[in-house]
Structure formats: C-alpha cells, structure tokens
Amino acid sequence: MRPPTLSLVHVILTTSLVASLGHCAYAGARGxxxxxxxxxxxxxxTLGHINHGVCNATLHRYEDAWRHASLDAVDKTCVSHQECLLEGMSELAKSYMASSSLVLGFTPLLFSTLGPSISELSLLSLHRPVLTALLAFGTVGLFQTRALQYDDDAVTGILEKQTALPGTVVTWLRDRRHGQWAASAAQYILAALAVANLCWASWDLGLASGLNFVCQSSYMPIVWTTTPIVVSLPAAVALNTQTRRGANKRDMSFLATFRSEGRLCLGQEPVPxxxxxxxxxxVFWHWVSAVLGFLHLLTGILIYSSLMFTMTTDAAVIVLRYLVSVLVCRLILIFELAGLQQTHDKRAREGDHDASVDTAHTF
Structure with a gap:
C-alpha cells in the first residue's frame, strides 16, 4: 500500500503562494x-532619545510623507531620517550595531546547519504533507548539501541510516493507538507555535530595524524565513509524482490522505x-531545489547583514527566538524520520526472512 500523496501539491502550493506574496508587498504598498x-x-x-530628540524634525517629515505623499517621497524622507540617526549615534553605539550586523549576517548560515535537507522534507511529505509544510515554515533555512550532487542527499540514503528512535519507544507507541494520536496532535501544536514564534520574531526585527538598501521595507526578514517551503517545493512535488505512479485510487482518496496525515510515520506502511x-x-528537480536553496542562503546573508539600528543584545535575543523554533521543528522531523527508518528496517528484515525461508524450502 502506497501512502496517500494527493493533497501535497495543494497544501504546498497554497502555503507557498501565501509566503511568496510577501515579496510584492513593498512594490504596491507603503508598508x-x-x-x-x-x-x-x-x-x-540607545536610539530612542536620538529618534525623538535631535532627529525629531526628520521623523515628523517622514511621518507626514508616509501619510500624505508619494512612495518616492516616503523613501527620501526615510533615508534622511536614517542618516540623522546615524549622525547622532556615538562611535560606541555604532560598534554595537556593527557587531549586531555581524551576528545577524551569520544567522542564515548557522541555522542552515540545523535545518532539514531537501530530501528529508520531500520524504516526510509523502506521508504527512500538512506537518511537512509547518516544519518548512518553522525552520530558518535548509541544510546545504553539495550543489548538483544528488547522492549527498538521496532519499534512499536517509531511509538506510540507523534510526535514532529507541525500540522501546516504537513498541510502546505501536501498542497504544490513543498515544499515537496524542503524540501526533502534540506535533501539530508545537509546530504551529514554532511557526508563530518565528514569524513574530521576524516581524519584530523587520519593523524595528532598517535595511540600508530599502529603507521603508519591513517585510524582508519575515519573507525570507517563510520561503524554505518554496525552495523545497520542486523536489517534493517530483518525489510525490514518482511515488504516485501506479498507486490505486483507493490509496489516494481524501479519507486515506486524512488518515495518513494524522498518523505517526512509525505506524504507517513504508514506501515501496x-x-x-x-x-x-x-535528480533534475532536486538540483533545482538545491540551487534555489543556495540562492536563498545568499539572500538571507545579504538581508540580515544589512539590517541597521539593532544592537548586539537585541540581535542575540532574536537569534535565540529563532533557535527555539528551529530546534522544535528539528526534533519533530527527527522523530518522524526515525519512524520511517523503523518501518523500512522492519520491511527489510521481513524480506530477508522470507528469502531465507524460500531458500530452505528449495533445498
């Protein structure tokens, strides 16, 4: 029996569309x-007394332009107020801001080491597309493998790794159906909270800081942190399309899809x-996602290293808020992948046993 995969494209396309619309927010609105x-x-x-003190005049000009003038005038007055704030800052405050830019600039690269790989998300999406979408939204970046090298992140290689889930946990959960549903519900709640925390932190950062190349925009951090799902979409759809070929309609019905979505991976049938x-x-669509992932990482470094008016302590707090969401999503992903590895190992052992029995009967 193949896992239901019909809803994956609809789920990921809908969520990726919502995320990608953020890119157009600045083009048609003031923000x-x-x-x-x-x-x-x-x-x-550090900046509050400068903002409402020596720079009060430029602040009022910016606010008036934002309410009544054209977008071009808003940009000009915004840049003017940025320059006033920079002129009013002490050298010590500027050194704090430089350190903060360094910390934030490394954030995308550091968190990519904790993020899921493209094939990990693709594999989980075969069984639980909604949970996969939440985990993709809740991670800051994707794990970077060697570009255009599929074997470094092959789906079969993930399944053949030794599981990180103790056998006692598997046995305990398999014997308790209510425990499986409770664990599944807890995963959705934790993943949703991780997404909310990530979006909240990104919005706070974008609104309270300023980009040195687009003054008025507040959307860049939150758009960047919610686009890993777009990056992984080509590879996920390709894998789902390949596994769906030959599957019967019963396995792809809405009811079967719903049951698969709510069930832990350790209790599901493995993919043939x-x-x-x-x-x-x-391989081709995995390469496409890998290149998009590399570009996503470069874009994140550019955005976060260009944020101004954020001091070191505040940058550290934002990084810690990101870390909480990333770790929660990572632990959920590890648990589910371990469940898939358990079912894969069980099928392999049963296949070896059947082969040995057939050999014995032959002799």
Whole structure:
C-alpha cells in the first residue's frame, strides 16, 4: 500500500503562494510606519532619545510623507531620517550595531546547519504533507548539501541510516493507538507555535530595524524565513509524482490522505523501495531545489547583514527566538524520520526472512 500523496501539491502550493506574496508587498504598498520604536533591550535605550530628540524634525517629515505623499517621497524622507540617526549615534553605539550586523549576517548560515535537507522534507511529505509544510515554515533555512550532487542527499540514503528512535519507544507507541494520536496532535501544536514564534520574531526585527538598501521595507526578514517551503517545493512535488505512479485510487482518496496525515510515520506502511529509485526527473528537480536553496542562503546573508539600528543584545535575543523554533521543528522531523527508518528496517528484515525461508524450502 502506497501512502496517500494527493493533497501535497495543494497544501504546498497554497502555503507557498501565501509566503511568496510577501515579496510584492513593498512594490504596491507603503508598508508599516517605521521608527516608532526599536527592539526593547539595548536598541531602544540607545536610539530612542536620538529618534525623538535631535532627529525629531526628520521623523515628523517622514511621518507626514508616509501619510500624505508619494512612495518616492516616503523613501527620501526615510533615508534622511536614517542618516540623522546615524549622525547622532556615538562611535560606541555604532560598534554595537556593527557587531549586531555581524551576528545577524551569520544567522542564515548557522541555522542552515540545523535545518532539514531537501530530501528529508520531500520524504516526510509523502506521508504527512500538512506537518511537512509547518516544519518548512518553522525552520530558518535548509541544510546545504553539495550543489548538483544528488547522492549527498538521496532519499534512499536517509531511509538506510540507523534510526535514532529507541525500540522501546516504537513498541510502546505501536501498542497504544490513543498515544499515537496524542503524540501526533502534540506535533501539530508545537509546530504551529514554532511557526508563530518565528514569524513574530521576524516581524519584530523587520519593523524595528532598517535595511540600508530599502529603507521603508519591513517585510524582508519575515519573507525570507517563510520561503524554505518554496525552495523545497520542486523536489517534493517530483518525489510525490514518482511515488504516485501506479498507486490505486483507493490509496489516494481524501479519507486515506486524512488518515495518513494524522498518523505517526512509525505506524504507517513504508514506501515501496522501487518507488524511490533514482530517476532523471527526480535528480533534475532536486538540483533545482538545491540551487534555489543556495540562492536563498545568499539572500538571507545579504538581508540580515544589512539590517541597521539593532544592537548586539537585541540581535542575540532574536537569534535565540529563532533557535527555539528551529530546534522544535528539528526534533519533530527527527522523530518522524526515525519512524520511517523503523518501518523500512522492519520491511527489510521481513524480506530477508522470507528469502531465507524460500531458500530452505528449495533445498
């Protein structure tokens, strides 16, 4: 029996569309009013008196332009107020801001080491597409494998790794159906909270800081942190399309899909090994996702290293908030992949046993 995969494309396309619409927000709208406050720990105490003191005139000109003038005028007055703030900052405060830019600039690269790989998300999406979408939204970046090298992140290689889930946990959960549903519900709740925390932190950062190349925009951090799902989409759809070929309609019905979505991976039927074999289409779309992932990482470094008016302490708090979401999503992913590895190992052992029995009967 093949896992239901019909809803994956609909789920990921819908969520990726919502995320990608954020890219167009600045082009057609002014965005929220900026310079109304800074991040609370060190940035506000350092910049608040400058913002409403020596730079009060440029602040009022920016606010008036935001309410009544054209977008071009808003940009000009925004840049003018940025320059005033920089002129009013002490050299010590500027050194804090430089350190913060360094910390934030390394954030995308550091968190990519904790993020899921493209094939990990693709494999989980075969069984639980909604949970996969939440985990993709809740991670800051994707794990970077060697570009254009499929074998470094092959789906079959993930299944053949030794499971990280103790056998006692598997036995305990398999004997308790209510425990499985409770664990599944807890996964959705934790993943949703991780996404909310990540989006909240990114929005706070974008609103309270300023980009040195697009003054008025507040959307860049939150758009960047919610686009890993778009990056992994080509590879996930390709894998789902390949495994769906030959599957019967009953396995792809809405009811079967719903049951598969809510069930832990350790309690599901493994994907037939033949459905995961390397194909030209699978490799090509994996390469596409890998290149998009590399570009996503570069874009993140550019955005986060260009944020101004954020001091070191506040940058550290943002990084810690990101870390909480990333670790929660990572632990859920590890648990589910371990469940898939358990079912894969069980099928392999049963296959070896059947082969040995057939050999014995032959003799």
């Amino acid at each position: 929220p009013l900026k310079f109304q406050g800074f991040l609370p720990f060190l940035s506000q105490s 090994p033949g459905a995961l074999t390397r194909s030209a289409s699978l």
